[in-house]
Amino acid sequence: MAHSYSSTVPVMPVNLSAPDPANLRPVAGVELGIASAGIKKPGRRDVLVITLPADSEVVGVFTQNRFCAAPVTICKEHLHQESGIRALVVNTGNANAGTGEDGLRRARETCAAVAENLNIKPEQVLPFSTGVILEPLPHDKIVAALPAALADLKADNWATAAEAIMTTDIVAKATSRKAALNGVEYNVTGIAKGSGMIHPNMATMLSFVATDAPVSCEALEAMLRHAVNKSFNCITVDGDTSTNDSCILIATGAITAPVIMDSADSRFDSLQSVVTEVMIELAKAIVRDGEGATKFMEIRVEGGEDEAECKQIAYAIGRSPLVKTAFFASDPNLGRILAAIGYAGIADLDVNRLRLWLGNVLVAENGGRAASYREEEGARVMAAPEINVRVDLARGNSVATVWTCDFSYDYVKINAEYRS
Amino acid sequence: MAHSYSSTVPVMPVNLSAPDPANLRPVAGVELGIASAGIKKPGRRDVLVITLPADSEVVGVFTQNRFCAAPVTICKEHLHQESGIRALVVNTGNANAGTGEDGLRRARETCAAVAENLNIKPEQVLPFSTGVILEPLPHDKIVAALPAALADLKADNWATAAEAIMTTDIVAKATSRKAALNGVEYNVTGIAKGSGMIHPNMATMLSFVATDAPVSCEALEAMLRHAVNKSFNCITVDGDTSTNDSCILIATGAITAPVIMDSADSRFDSLQSVVTEVMIELAKAIVRDGEGATKFMEIRVEGGEDEAECKQIAYAIGRSPLVKTAFFASDPNLGRILAAIGYAGIADLDVNRLRLWLGNVLVAENGGRAASYREEEGARVMAAPEINVRVDLARGNSVATVWTCDFSYDYVKINAEYRS
Numbered sequence: 144m145a146h147s148y149s150s151t152v153p154v155m156p157v158n159l160s161a162p163d164p165a166n167l168r169p170v171a172g173v174e175l176g177i178a179s180a181g182i183k184k185p186g187r188r189d190v191l192v193i194t195l196p197a198d199s200e201v202v203g204v205f206t207q208n209r210f211c212a213a214p215v216t217i218c219k220e221h222l223h224q225e226s227g228i229r230a231l232v233v234n235t236g237n238a239n240a241g242t243g244e245d246g247l248r249r250a251r252e253t254c255a256a257v258a259e260n261l262n263i264k265p266e267q268v269l270p271f272s273t274g275v276i277l278e279p280l281p282h283d284k285i286v287a288a289l290p291a292a293l294a295d296l297k298a299d300n301w302a303t304a305a306e307a308i309m310t311t312d313i314v315a316k317a318t319s320r321k322a323a324l325n326g327v328e329y330n331v332t333g334i335a336k337g338s339g340m341i342h343p344n345m346a347t348m349l350s351f352v353a354t355d356a357p358v359s360c361e362a363l364e365a366m367l368r369h370a371v372n373k374s375f376n377c378i379t380v381d382g383d384t385s386t387n388d389s390c391i392l393i394a395t396g397a398i399t400a401p402v403i404m405d406s407a408d409s410r411f412d413s414l415q416s417v418v419t420e421v422m423i424e425l426a427k428a429i430v431r432d433g434e435g436a437t438k439f440m441e442i443r444v445e446g447g448e449d450e451a452e453c454k455q456i457a458y459a460i461g462r463s464p465l466v467k468t469a470f471f472a473s474d475p476n477l478g479r480i481l482a483a484i485g486y487a488g489i490a491d492l493d494v495n496r497l498r499l500w501l502g503n504v505l506v507a508e509n510g511g512r513a514a515s516y517r518e519e520e521g522a523r524v525m526a527a528p529e530i531n532v533r534v535d536l537a538r539g540n541s542v543a544t545v546w547t548c549d550f551s552y553d554y555v556k557i558n559a560e561y562r563s
Numbered sequence: 564m565a566h567s568y569s570s571t572v573p574v575m576p577v578n579l580s581a582p583d584p585a586n587l588r589p590v591a592g593v594e595l596g597i598a599s600a601g602i603k604k605p606g607r608r609d610v611l612v613i614t615l616p617a618d619s620e621v622v623g624v625f626t627q628n629r630f631c632a633a634p635v636t637i638c639k640e641h642l643h644q645e646s647g648i649r650a651l652v653v654n655t656g657n658a659n660a661g662t663g664e665d666g667l668r669r670a671r672e673t674c675a676a677v678a679e680n681l682n683i684k685p686e687q688v689l690p691f692s693t694g695v696i697l698e699p700l701p702h703d704k705i706v707a708a709l710p711a712a713l714a715d716l717k718a719d720n721w722a723t724a725a726e727a728i729m730t731t732d733i734v735a736k737a738t739s740r741k742a743a744l745n746g747v748e749y750n751v752t753g754i755a756k757g758s759g760m761i762h763p764n765m766a767t768m769l770s771f772v773a774t775d776a777p778v779s780c781e782a783l784e785a786m787l788r789h790a791v792n793k794s795f796n797c798i799t800v801d802g803d804t805s806t807n808d809s810c811i812l813i814a815t816g817a818i819t820a821p822v823i824m825d826s827a828d829s830r831f832d833s834l835q836s837v838v839t840e841v842m843i844e845l846a847k848a849i850v851r852d853g854e855g856a857t858k859f860m861e862i863r864v865e866g867g868e869d870e871a872e873c874k875q876i877a878y879a880i881g882r883s884p885l886v887k888t889a890f891f892a893s894d895p896n897l898g899r900i901l902a903a904i905g906y907a908g909i910a911d912l913d914v915n916r917l918r919l920w921l922g923n924v925l926v927a928e929n930g931g932r933a934a935s936y937r938e939e940e941g942a943r944v945m946a947a948p949e950i951n952v953r954v955d956l957a958r959g960n961s962v963a964t965v966w967t968c969d970f971s972y973d974y975v976k977i978n979a980e981y982r983s
Contacts, residue, residue: 207906208902208905209904209905209906209909209910209912209914210901210904210905210914210930240898241898241901241930241931241932242930242931243929243930246931276898276901276902277897277898277901386898386901386902386905464884468974471975477697478660478661478696478806481630481697481806482806484629484630485628485630485631485806486627486628486629492629494629495663507661509663510630510662510663511661511662511663511697512661550884552975552976554884554975555888555970555971555972556972
């Protein structure tokens with residue numbers, strides 16, 4: 144087929160630039176080292192090792208995809224062991240997914256090599272991989288690069304680490320906050336990679352967030368679930384989910400203080416808020432750098448009976464290829480948004496009661512276009528690179544927000560031509 | 564944004580041409596009349612009236628979208644009345660959706676005008692609309708065109724009727740079969756329109772299928788459910804569903820014989836098979852003419868515990884933008900198909916047991932790429948305009964098939980630039 148395509152502007156993330164290393168706060172106890180293993184491209188920094196002090200707490204959430212990658216399986220195993228996690232090893236260029244028993248063996252051997260170098264046990268190492276799937280992991284190259292990565296270990300390496308885990312990402316994603324808890328100042332710093340919800344070829348969303356506050360495993364687990372539910376579980380680029388998605392939250396406790404055991408501790412909520420802020424910023428950064436994205440959309444659904452139905456409707460809007468192509472075209476195509484609300488699966492939804500806004504412009508009510516609506520006003524909102532969509536279901540008090548990007552020629556180009 | 568795009572080949576449906584009127588068998592008792600009302604484009608034949616003899620049985624299935632259009636609401640009302648349906652009135656150019664109470668009034672007035680012309684009751688008329696949504700239906704124009712449509716009524720007008728209901732369709736969709744039941748020959752003829760699962764702007768899938776066999780309302784209802792489940796409920800272009808989707812099955816009984824009361828009648832299965840064949844052909848035609856389609860894919864999932872899980876996995880593959888862009892690019896991207904299977908939502912799926920074929924090439928088994936697989940063979944299958952994907956889940960005996968098309972630059976173009 145003689146289809147041709149040209150994009151006369153470079154593809155750029157929506158209002159997102161690379162992090163300034165000076166703004167990334169070291170987390171006491173965490174050191175990061177980067178090396179070039181030559182996994183896919185010679186000279187590319189493609190291996191990251193993160194080391195943690197003894198007694199750090201580490202918790203994670205992982206993809207629910209049944210085709211989960213070998214490193215995901217091993218992470219889950221190792222997180223269930225009694226020995227505390229002391230190191231993470233991450234490679235880009237190969238996802239070690241769809242690789243069966245042989246993939247598990249290669250991931251285990253990578254962990255064993257890290258353990259040997261650090262004089263810890265293999266089950267104290269968590270492995271992560273991202274990149275091409277269905278190809279054998281060249282773990283020998285990773286093992287050979289470990290001494291260089293360990294020699295590079297330092298506390299202020301977060302920005303370089305964020306670069307080392309990129310795949311189709313255009314810019315690195317990292318952010319940092321301080322948390323003042325009972326007069327003690329702690330740090331929360333995180334990195335992430337990902338540019339679609341899934342790239343099985345150059346796979347995955349990965350995120351690593353650490354704090355030096357002292358937090359029990361149970362409290363950390365609760366914070367992670369809360370933060371992920373408000374951040375990474377609120378984004379969609381193409382609706383697909385990956386084989387390797389992993390989000391890790393670490394508390395080193397290196398700044399000593401009484402341990403935050405549970406949510407009864409007054410410091411719990413404050414720290415949870417900061418962790419959540421960090422993850423929301425990273426999650427939004429993934430959408431801003433979504434494949435082919437030219438627009439960033441926040442879809443807020445309020446007035447629902449529960450958060451689940453709000454999220455269901457927000458995702459129906461945010462996943463619809465018709466809505467996403469309309470946003471690409473800056474077309475205030477109300478019909479597509481209303482239709483997506485209609486098929487979201489809320490059986491008893493009364494469409495005559497809901498109201499819909501684009502930015503601050505009321506566009507639909509009483510089952511159709513608002514009488515006051517003028518298309519020029521909708522078009523003005525749609526022309527901006529950041530667009531807010533708000534729906535009031537008028538049947539309850541719950542709210543959910545989802546972030547998504549538009550669907551452009553470049554999305555098709557990136558995904559159709561990726562391997563050629 | 565200075566995105567530019569050019570397609571150097573005309574957009575053409577995949578292996579689909581307009582029906583030959585000579586192959587469309589009249590259905591005894593059914594007459595079709597077409598007229599130009601000037602709803603959207605002057606001179607365009609945009610109004611279709613279908614008349615039926617007294618004692619015809621008529622059944623329908625409709626969109627489950629909560630934003631259903633006014634004509635859908637009225638169809639459901641009229642089908643619940645005791646008076647038999649005697650006429651259908653269809654317009655293109657305006658969907659009468661998202662129009663609230665005023666839309667219902669305009670649809671009712673259209674029915675009343677048809678009834679007055681034919682000397683029947685308004686509730687004996689079913690209205691259908693397709694086209695722009697959120698605009699008032701210009702029902703006065705439709706009413707003014709009715710005398711011309713009625714003057715045009717004839718039994719061999721199926722091909723022109725198929726053209727009159729098109730919106731973004733590139734070619735008209737119609738097909739015909741004969742059914743020999745106990746030595747008597749009956750006719751089954753149907754038309755359809757639609758080119759995405761949804762086009763809220765130029766909205767909808769519509770299909771009208773008629774037979775002259777005598778069938779009870781209950782038996783006809785059972786046949787319709789069966790046939791739709793095997794046809795229109797097995798296709799996806801973009802995963803969106805419309806505000807106006809309607810599928811109507813008519814039995815005039817004009818070729819007299821004892822009425823087929825239920826499935827105990829030996830003729831029931833034969834007629835149901837023929838109706839199902841007609842609907843499958845029309846459903847596939849919609850996919851072949853899917854917006855921007857360059858490839859037609861049949862996705863068959865077998866070895867499931869039940870049909871529902873097979874369909875769930877087939878739809879996960881068929882809806883994935885990543886899979887669909889890979890098919891557009893003729894890229895045998897196994898990882899994307901495996902990942903879609905993995906996130907289809909079957910919690911206890913053992914991915915190490917399933918096998919995946921592209922055409923007759925075994926591409927994946929044992930949780931990863933098949934040892935025998937060579938990418939050239941996958942690429943050869945992907946180069947064809949029609950591609951079969953087969954998955955064996957190896958956990959039961961159920962099967963489901965879904966038809967879909969690829970996702971091309973033209974899909975984005977059509978949907979991004981539609982209103983401009």
